[in-house]
Amino acid sequence: MKSIVKRYILPTVLAAGMFTACTSEFEEINKDQNQINQESGKADGMLVRGFFPQLSRSVYFNFDNSNWRWQVQQNLNGDVFSGYMAPPTPFAGNSNATHYNLIWNVWPWSIGFENVMNPASSIDGISEDVTPKLYAPALVLKVLGMHRLTDIYGPIPYVKYGTPEVTYDGQKEVYTKFFQELDLAIANLEADSEPMSVFSAVDDLYQGDFLMWKKLAASLKLRLAMRISNVDPASAKKYAEEAIATGVFEAGDIAQVGQGVSPIIHPLATISEIWGDIKMGADMESILTGFNDPRAGVYFTEAGGPEDGPVIKNGFAGVRSGIDLPDGRGDYQYYSRINPDFVNQTTPIVLMTSAEVYFLRAEAALNGWNAGGTAQELYEAGIRQSFERHNLSDEVGTYLQDATSVPADYVDVSDATYGTDYSIEAMSDVTIKYDASKALEQIITQKWIAMFPEGMEAWSEFRRTGYPQIFPVRFNKSNGDVPAGDYIKRLRYPDGETVNNAEAYNIGVEALKAENAKATGDTGGSPLWWDVD
């Protein structure tokens, strides 16, 4: 037996062993060297700086070329709820978010957590000790992305994110954390704002100009301060005055994702021009044409018609939200679309403008806070900024003095064709020339015009202030979640949360109800913490 072992088995096992001895390379074998892993990613701080394009391109999602993700993240939600735009396409058999049947409630949530919260939180862990100033823009982008989420849903997992103890936090806690994070970002940048080439190369917004990041952090802080000004005026005043003291956007400043680092494609251009899935909203038509606002022609094209047929309407034609559209797009395909000169594929994606900041300050001044000017001065400065941005400075003087133009009645030319009744009278008689008795409505209405096409922020401010007064949806298909004649207050949480994260979800819904007496539960009709009269 021994000789058998010696003669035959041992050599075989040894031969076999020759193959099987070298499992030491298994770890290397298992890696795909075309990807960046925790080790290779340490070089030049790639695991920190590498994620900035993803962060800045996911707030207003254009990180891949999919377009449809953005369409359901933003376009068919905030852009419609704000009155900015409306689709001419009968999505899901004329029962969709534009009718308050909230079928696209998943995407803002999943895109935000996957593309903003997760990478931003991973940067948090790595870079805090290493480069405080690099941590600052990550914090700003995180707050910029995640405040949109909490403003859409209400309570979200945030404060203890990344730990097993995580649960839904009330919006108040989330906002408190936002302010802390923005303060930390500002402090880090005040301590050191020397440019770093490794950051400049990946900075979509400012190509490495840390001082602009500081301005953005302060402007964002001001935006959030005004958001909570009704529910917590004292804190709001403190944060707003601090932010203005730090230094917010001034003439010409802007936060936009441009072509600096690598090309971006503006998803609105695709949805509007190529897919034809979005048109001017009826409210935009009513207010811009009523005001004889020259920005109407900047933002939109005039209505068209079939190739050999007549133009369906002279001038601008907006689509009303929540209507039943004909099978196919019918005449609605010829309504005013986004002006391709204003938004085309290569247009930078604007996240915040100096005009908005002047309007925020105007409102702060209106509240009697120290905003570095009077409400009227800042209101007019906001309009000037907007006109200047669109090269309309020549016309701003007349515009500011216009005390007669009011929003126009909305007449849907297709009513005659299809036998529908979508036309509606104007909701407001607000005008342009500063009028102290209607100052808030004027400020917010003008901010609304100036912020176009950033519908998410416009929708939030509409919910907080009720301005501008937009048309109610024609058909409310929310099954009673949103009371008839009322407006949508939030999106429902994704269904997955009720299954996979039920305990925390319930805490979230309780917080939602606790934070606003009018909130009834996880429906589109529950107003958020800051949405109080």
Place this chain on the structure above:
Amino acid sequence: MKFRLLTFVVSLLLMTNFLQAQESLVKGTVKENGTGEPLPGVNVLIKGTSVGTTTDFNGEFALSVEKGGTLVFSYIGFVSKEVLVENQSTFDISLDVDAEQLEEVVVTALGVERSAESLTYSTQSVSSEDLITAKDPNVMNSLSGRVAGLQLSRSGSGAGGSVKINLRGNRSVSGSSSPLYVIDGVPMAGQGAAQPGEIENPSRDGGDGISNINPEDIESINVLKGAAASALYGSQAANGVIMITTKKGEAGQSRVSFSSNFMAEQAYLYPEMQSKYDAEGNAINHKAHTSDDFYETGTTWVNSLSYSQGGDNSQFYASYANTNAQGVMPTNTFNKHNFSFNTTTKSRNDKLEMRFSANYITQEGFNRPSAGAYMNPIYSSYLSSRSISQDELKNNYQTWNKTRQIYEQNYAAPVRSEIANENPYWLLDKATSEDIRNRYMLSGSLSYKFNENFSIQGRANIDATDDVWERKAHATTNPINISVDPGTGLSHGGYFKDEFSNTMTYADAILNYNKKINDFNITALVGGAIRDEKNSLYRVTSDKRSIKYTNIFTVASLPEGMVPREAATQRQVQSVFASASLGYKEMVYLDVTGRNDWSSTLPVGDNSFFYPSVGLTAVLNNMFDLPEVISLAKVRGNYTVLGNDANAGLTILQHGINFNGDLAYSDISPADNLKPELSTSIEFGAELELFNGLLYLDANFYKTNTVNQLFRVDNRLGTSNFNKRYVNAGDVENRGFELSISAMPVSQGDLTWSTTLNLSRNVNEIKELYTRDNGTEAEFDIVTNGGNINYMQVLRKGGAIGEIWTADFARNEDGTIIVDDNGVPSAAGITPEESIKSNSNPDFIAGWANTLKYKGFTLNMVIDGKFGGQTLSLTDSYMDAEGTSVAYAEAVENDGSVEVEGISFDPVKYLNATSGRAGVTSQYLYDQTNIRLRELSIGYTFNNVGPLSDVTLSAVGRNLFFFYNAAPFDPDVVMSTGVGVQGLNFFSLPTTRSVGLNLRVNF
């Protein structure tokens, strides 16, 4: 040119034969000792040379030989005889039956030959004749109906397309459920071909590895169904093994075979289209495009030539085959060349044996059909607008744009619903795809017999495939998904290219031991193996953007900022294994195997796993005195555990770089605790042979449970900076039986009828899914999410792999259909509560194969059937929504109403409301039950025609017609041969029937 070359090669080969025939001629007859029956096909070889011949039908031979030479007569099942050539001019030779050799030998795992009697598990084999008579370009299609428990589906991608083979059900929720293919004992690579995963925008069928093989090279196929048979192949064999034995040269034989096969192919069972009304229901006054206009008659030529020759110590086999096909979809072509060579050499003392084989395959497909919506001519054909005439659509599919100096797509009809459409004829001409594959397989083995008991064997092989796929979408193609250039505002076209390569290297060393000690017979082996598989992908895509240079399809034309993407994975498994079989008096056999694998894909430090198997067989007829009619009675059982590693790269946190060159944060955390998947199976079987083999029964019962399945699950949000993680969990059970009955009901004189009936049933059940973060048990997990489409493939506790969910009518609380203000119903959600749940697996599979022989005539017929299981036709649903279907025309013509569950609806409104992607999709579910004539061939063999030893001419037909088919399409044509998008027909190429002629000539 091609034909001339062929003639040249043939004459060259013939010449070598004539050159050998120069000595004095001897003649003779070979008969069976005892009966005196002449033996045809006996090898007659001059000893020490490779010169020889075979006896003809009457057992006669003639050979030129020098005096003093020795003739060796050998014949399978008989004892060889040597005769010295002296002055005899005629030889009367009688050969003795070799009792030992008559025992059936089966090739088992690792190429080990064992007597069929001793096996403790189920195998079933198919012979060459069955594979090459009614030839299919993918040889696996010929297995349909011939093997119990083998479920076969085809991809709708024409010649060179993949097949899906399932032995004993789907086992894995995330990995492959396909069997391992083994050629001459060594595993084949090529399991990594791309498969569609989405519905509307699926990837293509990359073509599986087995489809590349030349059917003529195959001697036999042996199917090892259960895990037990394959324990020695390790994880890859978890789904069974298809063992292919190739043809070899034989000692004393010099053989040239030529075969030519021509098949004409016709599409059928495709949806009918109406040419009466436009989408608004107005009558049209022209002939619109219909599916009848679209398909053409396809043709397939397969020509192959093989040459084999062998001396005493060395034999070789060489072959060449060419497959040339024109598909039924216009412009689709496929061309394949196979080169194959193998040789076996033995040392003079028979101790050392060396084998070497080489295969080279090169193939090219053009416009290979694929399912889906985007850039699929079939989709565009079925949904083409009724308002355009067929003439216009086909003849004016493009218009010359003078300003742009390019052709632009014409009649890219915008359609009613949210679905975009294109001109099918434009797609065929201006959005073409091409795929090229080059593959080589080299393998060598060396074995040495130390003595009667010990032998050692070492093998190595390389199987390397390079695929290049390219799609060139000219400017104005797919205006929805190919955007315009930001500079010009025009579409410049789209470019897509994949370069995929797969290289598998395998090596093993095995020590064999055989010994008979008194009544005990021991067969044992111990060995080690290494398998290394590398995949790499280089992908160029303009994705949804327009390329830079109009109609210039090259990497440099990629849109600004877009970059090619690369991926490379490698997986290495090192193994040691041992197996022992102990037989007692040919009555009882005990098998024990064990294998330990180390896999590079498992966590470092925890990458080793062991799995054993044990099996027992009792040969009852050798144990007891059974009635004489029973020639074999055997019962067997086995218990097997099989481990399976995971895909590469799961244990490492890796962030990819996307097409825009940006780093994308991984959404899944590294699987630090990844465990191998484990399958545990038990199998019981019995075999019974009666009346000296005239009736044979083989029955099996089995149950397999696969645990530690790999799931991608959602984290409880925020517990880490990743949304998902991997979890090893779950339990999938497959249980069922297989029954195979073979008989020779007629055997009288020249007439024989042999028949085999194969029956099987498999029940797949998901016993357990996984537990979520919060401690609750997951009720279901999504495999394919239809998104906007009311379809989902779901893993549900209590359901089966392959369960699909479709939409029911939205219903009131009392269950009645909700009718809205417009008087139409609507679809309910695809939710666990509301959806209609269907199993797309058949309940029962049957196959019936028959061979009838009379003199030179041979008739073959295979009938097979699948019973039960449901499948969804989204094709019909979309066509109804678009108004191109006959159902739509009928609805328009119906002035009354349709009644559904007691409610009357306007026919057109009802159809509009229930069809389309967001429609009541459950209305488009069909029973998959079908019974068909799979194969029919009739042939005649002429013997001794001139210089030819035999010529067989056959008329063959495949997939000729259905005896019964419940669905309006062929449910065997599947969208994907992978894991997802099952139970779904979505604008796939329809099924085809083919008839043709087969000529086979042996020299």
